[in-house]
Amino acid sequence: MAFLGIDLGTSSVKAIILDEQGQTLGTSKVDYAVRSPQSRWAESDPADWWRATVEVVREVRTKVPQARIQALGLSGQMHGVVPTDQQGQPVRAAMLWADSRAEGELYHYFELGGDINRRLANPLLPGMAGPLLCWLARHENANYQAMRWALQPKDWLRWQLTGQAAADPSDASGTLLYDLSQNRWDEEVIAGLGLNRALFPSIIPAGAQAGTLTQKAATELELPAGLPIATGAADTAAAALGTGLLSPGVTQLTLGTGAQIIQLRSDFRPDDSLRTHFYRAADGSNWYSMAAVQNAGLVLDWVRQTLNASWEEMYASAATVAPGAEGLIFLPDLTRERAHQPANHHGGAFLRLRLHHQRAHMLHAALEGVAFGVRLALEALPGAQESSSLRLAGGGSVHPAWRQMLADILNRELLLVDTSSASARGAALLAGIASGHWSDARATAAVAPGIHSNGVPQPERARAYQESYQQFLKHALTNL
Numbered sequence: 001m002a003f004l005g006i007d008l009g010t011s012s013v014k015a016i017i018l019d020e021q022g023q024t025l026g027t028s029k030v031d032y033a034v035r036s037p038q039s040r041w042a043e044s045d046p047a048d049w050w051r052a053t054v055e056v057v058r059e060v061r062t063k064v065p066q067a068r069i070q071a072l073g074l075s076g077q078m079h080g081v082v083p084t085d086q087q088g089q090p091v092r093a094a095m096l097w098a099d100s101r102a103e104g105e106l107y108h109y110f111e112l113g114g115d116i117n118r119r120l121a122n123p124l125l126p127g128m129a130g131p132l133l134c135w136l137a138r139h140e141n142a143n144y145q146a147m148r149w150a151l152q153p154k155d156w157l158r159w160q161l162t163g164q165a166a167a168d169p170s171d172a173s174g175t176l177l178y179d180l181s182q183n184r185w186d187e188e189v190i191a192g193l194g195l196n197r198a199l200f201p202s203i204i205p206a207g208a209q210a211g212t213l214t215q216k217a218a219t220e221l222e223l224p225a226g227l228p229i230a231t232g233a234a235d236t237a238a239a240a241l242g243t244g245l246l247s248p249g250v251t252q253l254t255l256g257t258g259a260q261i262i263q264l265r266s267d268f269r270p271d272d273s274l275r276t277h278f279y280r281a282a283d284g285s286n287w288y289s290m291a292a293v294q295n296a297g298l299v300l301d302w303v304r305q306t307l308n309a310s311w312e313e314m315y316a317s318a319a320t321v322a323p324g325a326e327g328l329i330f331l332p333d334l335t336r337e338r339a340h341q342p343a344n345h346h347g348g349a350f351l352r353l354r355l356h357h358q359r360a361h362m363l364h365a366a367l368e369g370v371a372f373g374v375r376l377a378l379e380a381l382p383g384a385q386e387s388s389s390l391r392l393a394g395g396g397s398v399h400p401a402w403r404q405m406l407a408d409i410l411n412r413e414l415l416l417v418d419t420s421s422a423s424a425r426g427a428a429l430l431a432g433i434a435s436g437h438w439s440d441a442r443a444t445a446a447v448a449p450g451i452h453s454n455g456v457p458q459p460e461r462a463r464a465y466q467e468s469y470q471q472f473l474k475h476a477l478t479n480l
């Protein structure tokens with residue numbers, strides 16, 4: 001018996017097959033593009049997601065031909081929206097979390113008044129489904145009218161698998177259209193924004209069965225028709241489940257296209273300052289607090305490609321160039337940063353560039369800038385300062401020199417979780433829960449992956465980075 005998990009990330013789709021003891025039998029990954037056709041836009045073509053999903057599922061199955069898949073579960077990048085027609089086709093490209101075109105739509109929220117801050121329990125940001133849909137209604141009304149469903153990315157993917165629309169609490173709570181205090185779509189906010197309530201599907205638990213695989217999808221994916229499909233969860237929620245983060249008190253950093261620092265919460269306690277996020281967990285009973293960094297892997301990839309460097313060259317520069325990059329500072333704000341970091345309207349920049357600087361300094365400075373951004377987020381997350389160690393996961397945490405730089409800059413021991421794709425693993429566990437193999441999320445603790453120390457701060461380097469961080473802050477927190 002085996003379970004298939006699919007994580008529809010921002011840069012790639014990952015597939016994992018777990019056996020009934022939660023052991024990884026096989027993994028695969030297929031990349032796709034995030035496009036920025038206009039300044040401040042971030043989009044992907046859902047047709048690319050589907051092609052990549054077909055490829056990744058066939059590939060992972062070829063690696064483990066003997067595995068008998070019992071159920072399939074999903075996880076996916078959060079916040080964005082796929083405007084979808086009656087037939088499940090996107091009416092335009094998906095608008096993603098890194099998009100800030102809807103900045104001008106936030107005033108609709110300011111006008112709502114009442115206790116929306118308590119109900120939405122999150123900062124108002126333009127890359128969330130609510131503001132993005134307001135933008136669509138105003139600027140592309142024909143597309144807005146052509147839409148039957150406003151779906152989160154993994155919910156769009158599930159529609160392709162099952163032909164049915166559904167949402168789950170962990171993803172819905174990241175849309176700015178969800179009442180976290182009552183656990184339901186926020187009817188008042190949806191009506192107040194003038195959005196059509198019928199666009200939002202029923203919310204069902206992440207670990208419930210949300211349908212079965214259609215014949216059409218089964219033929220493409222080379223899987224059996226009728227396979228049970230679990231609802232699935234938002235990627236950060238799925239990553240918490242996948243790494244066995246099932247109780248409060250632990251802080252976890254996931255480095256992917258974005259970076260997220262999370263702590264599980266058993267009580268309803270949003271950040272009163274609204275600088276950080278508060279969402280439903282995948283387990284159906286808890287919440288989690290999160291400080292998210294937009295400008296993480298997305299920006300490293302941009303720098304790497306622009307300077308025509310390999311990943312090895314980029315990460316190696318963490319060790320080969322001294323802390324501080326000989327005075328070079330990189331501000332990573334290529335997209336609008338989240339609410340914990342105000343005054344970032346200048347965009348990204350290399351500062352204090354001099355003749356003696358070489359390409360390796362630029363690569364190193366980019367790593368430093370992103371790591372400093374993660375440190376700012378860590379400092380903003382209520383309760384995270386007390387933790388002397390951080391659990392680490394995500395596809396952007398693979399290189400030892402980069403991990404050492406993170407340990408030095410965050411001044412914390414890093415504990416590497418032994419899984420190559422935490423979110424996909426969480427998705428596969430949800431498949432196991434939906435099919436009754438595990439009774440609930442808590443039961444999956446018995447199969448949690450191992451964790452080992454992988455980066456202890458080196459005092460001298462940590463001190464040097466502390467000085468560079470102070471220089472970075474002078475520029476990062478002021479408009480140039």
Ligand SMILES: Nc1ncnc2c1ncn2[C@@H]1O[C@H](COP(=O)(O)OP(=O)(O)O)[C@@H](O)[C@H]1O
Binds near residue numbers: 008010013398
């Ligand atoms: N070949 C590679 N080697 C090392 N790091 C990589 C490589 N490819 C991508 N990355 C890093 O991993 C990030 C993507 O992490 P991942 O967890 O796979 O992403 P997501 O879930 O956001 O799609 C990239 O933005 C980049 O920082």
Ligand SMILES: O=C(CO)[C@@H](O)[C@H](O)COP(=O)(O)O
Binds near residue numbers: 076077078079256257
């Ligand atoms: O934006 C958030 C959380 O607020 C992320 O959870 C996104 O969903 C992106 O995740 P990755 O694709 O980087 O894994």
